[in-house]
Amino acid sequence: MTAPAATRAREVWLLTATFLIAVAGLIYELIAATVSSYLLGDSVRQFSLVIGVFLSSMGLGAYLSRFVGQAMRGFIWAQIALGVVGGFMAPALFFAYGWTGAVAVPLYALLMAVGVLSGMEIPLIARVLKQIGAPEFRFENVLTVDYVGALAASVAFPLLVIPHLGLMSASLVFGCLNLLVAGLSLWLFRDFASRMQWGAWALTLAASLAALAMAERLVSVTEAQLFEDDVILSEATPYQKITVTRFRERTRLFLDHSIQFDTLDEHRYHEALVHPAMALAPRRAQVLILGGGDGMAAREALRWPDVRQITLVDLDPRVTGLFRDHPQLAPLNDFALRDARVRVINEDAWRFVESANQAFDVIVLDLPDPKTIALSKLYSRQFYALLLERLGTGGILVTQAGSPLFAPEAFWSVVQTLESTRNPSAPGDGLRVTPYHAYVPSFGDWGFAMATQGLRMDRPLTLPAGLRFLTQDTWHAAQVFDPETARRDVAVNDIQSHALLGYYLDGWDRWFR
Known part of the structure; x- marks a missing residue:
């Protein structure tokens, strides 16, 4: 591949990656807001706090990106870290709530980590585009792709993600998406990558895929801790989480983890x-x-x-x-x-x-x-x-x-x-x-x-x-x-x-x- 063609391929990939990471980032934000409203109540307060904390953390991440010496390596590390922190966010929060009854501290800690890592992405991508000499690089193009990705995520979350994946699997799927971005970036920019990054990426991808394969089991284990009785039905709809439990002849219905009736x-x-x-x-x-x-x-x-x-x-x-x-x-x-x-x-x-x-x-x-x-x-x-x-x-x-x-x-x-x-x-x-x-x-x-x-x-x-x-x-x-x-x-x-x-x-x- 000629040098101009290679540069063009890298440019196209970075803009595509911008779209994908924007989708994943907003999905993580929506997952955090939904989990907090499920488990902490008051959806208006929780969504407001989640949005505020996430955006301010992104601002901090954008500021911290200036201290990253090698932009491409920093971007890849950010994707690997997001694959872990964002991907395992929902499982970690439900496990924390199921075993300890507390979720606020881990929720906002993970949210801040995701926000900082997400905030570093766009500045680092912009630096990489300049470094590779993208002939028609304009920063507003990066932002446009980022905003389009956020729109796609906001539409897909209630209509596709929650009904078909649920919170637990959705978190892991989009963690794998960040790792996919990291893997393709490692391959396209292999002259920038290190062996340590290849090894870390392989390990985190294997762990994420294994967790995704066991997602239903993770849901069952978590719900066994959240509910006293056997869970006979658990579904997420565009409107709420439906859970039905049974003990002997006693059946209970929960919507968003709040009891609706006990027979x-x-x-x-x-x-x-x-x-x-x-x-x-x-x-x-x-x-x-x-x-x-x-x-x-x-x-x-x-x-x-x-x-x-x-x-x-x-x-x-x-x-x-x-x-x-x-x-x-x-x-x-x-x-x-x-x-x-x-x-x-x-x-x-x-x-x-x-x-x-x-x-x-x-x-x-x-x-x-x-x-x-x-x-x-x-x-x-x-x-x-x-x-x-x-x-x-x-x-x-x-x-x-x-x-x-x-x-x-x-x-x-x-x-x-x-x-x-x-x-x-x-x-x-x-x-x-x-x-x-x-x-x-x-x-x-x-x-x-x-x-x-x-x-x-x-x-x-x-x-x-x-x-x-x-x-x-x-x-x-x-x-x-x-x-x-x-x-x-x-x-x-x-x-x-x-x-x-x-x-x-x-x-x-x-x-x-």
């Missing part, structure tokens, strides 16, 4: 959520359930013979698919999602409510806790106002509202937000709201809030047969709050302030951090 006591939660509203509603023909992709709330609503249709709206099609079709999961909801009266819609709850043109007699909000802004908005005055436009005359709305013991300010903020929502039938008044709570061993003392536009809710309940928890006596007791859980003076939650998010995080941190 030992889920009846207490779902009976309390669904049946007071169903019993007090003058009509029950049309029922809307937001969330509740496991089908348990639908199962309870189907106990009422005058229900003609249940519209269940859940964002994740994989959850509703599993609880409709999986031979071990579908029986848990008495095959409710296969019932001809149940219509499942996989859509964002806010978008569905905005576009719906149907009136419902009962609306049940079985939504995840408001631990992020995206979830907090589904507990806002604006969202409740939208829901009331879909609530028929005399209809009842009920929502799970968190724990009045662990996060009392959050619970009462939900109640007060409902009370302050404009009443369409009496514009000068608010809604009539009944707060109540029940003890669910998996969750603790758990609260609910039921609202109408004026219907009296102090009537006795006429309940269907076969309930295991809810009776007239337990309903009366559920409306009594002791001094620890009594009403607080709190702010209303809206989409500008998101006061509920702060109340929720502060309350749970006070007990469990």
Whole structure:
């Protein structure tokens, strides 16, 4: 190969490498942010911290690159190091959390290391391009390729990487990508490479490929530490991590490592959520359930013979698919999602409510806790106002509202937000709201809030047969709050302030951090 042709080949490779390392670098950042939100909660706070730490570490790496004497050797060492640090980041974090229960320190230490190494890449590539005499070298070309790589990674992460690889394998795959960049760079720039680099590259590549081949086993070992019971299903979707565990006849569902139900006591939660509203509603023909992709709330609503249709709206099609079709999961909801009266819609709850043109007699909000802004908005005055436009005359709305013991300010903020929502039938008044709570061993003392536009809710309940928890006596007791859980003076939650998010995080941190 002639000298100009060799130079051109090296230039093309370095620009290609810039694209590849940009993809890998942003994937590592997204993995760190996702792991931190899974294990530490509050995705807004964690994503903000991860982005800030990663970018500042990249700045430090760019500064430190000036002290690298031989740019090409430095670039190759950076790729080998990223193959190890970035590639094994997710396994290391899950193992640390599984065995010690702590993840913040190793997470940010690894993130800073990845950031410093990633920050060194572009300056070193630019120096190499100058050294080889690239005839049309322009620094902005390098940056353009880098930004295009970041865009590709940001699109691929939720659509391809997580659904098809999961966090553990994704980390290792992109570690191997960095090592591929290192290996091709070693070959193309072999006059710059040292034997030590060849040896280090071979060892790290062998270790990474071996770990990748054992990724499923690593996931199983880690989840055995994270969960008390046997993991019978573990999947990552574009929306969340789904884990189902079993011990003897006891099945539990976790979403993003947070428990959603335990078959030992889920009846207490779902009976309390669904049946007071169903019993007090003058009509029950049309029922809307937001969330509740496991089908348990639908199962309870189907106990009422005058229900003609249940519209269940859940964002994740994989959850509703599993609880409709999986031979071990579908029986848990008495095959409710296969019932001809149940219509499942996989859509964002806010978008569905905005576009719906149907009136419902009962609306049940079985939504995840408001631990992020995206979830907090589904507990806002604006969202409740939208829901009331879909609530028929005399209809009842009920929502799970968190724990009045662990996060009392959050619970009462939900109640007060409902009370302050404009009443369409009496514009000068608010809604009539009944707060109540029940003890669910998996969750603790758990609260609910039921609202109408004026219907009296102090009537006795006429309940269907076969309930295991809810009776007239337990309903009366559920409306009594002791001094620890009594009403607080709190702010209303809206989409500008998101006061509920702060109340929720502060309350749970006070007990469990």
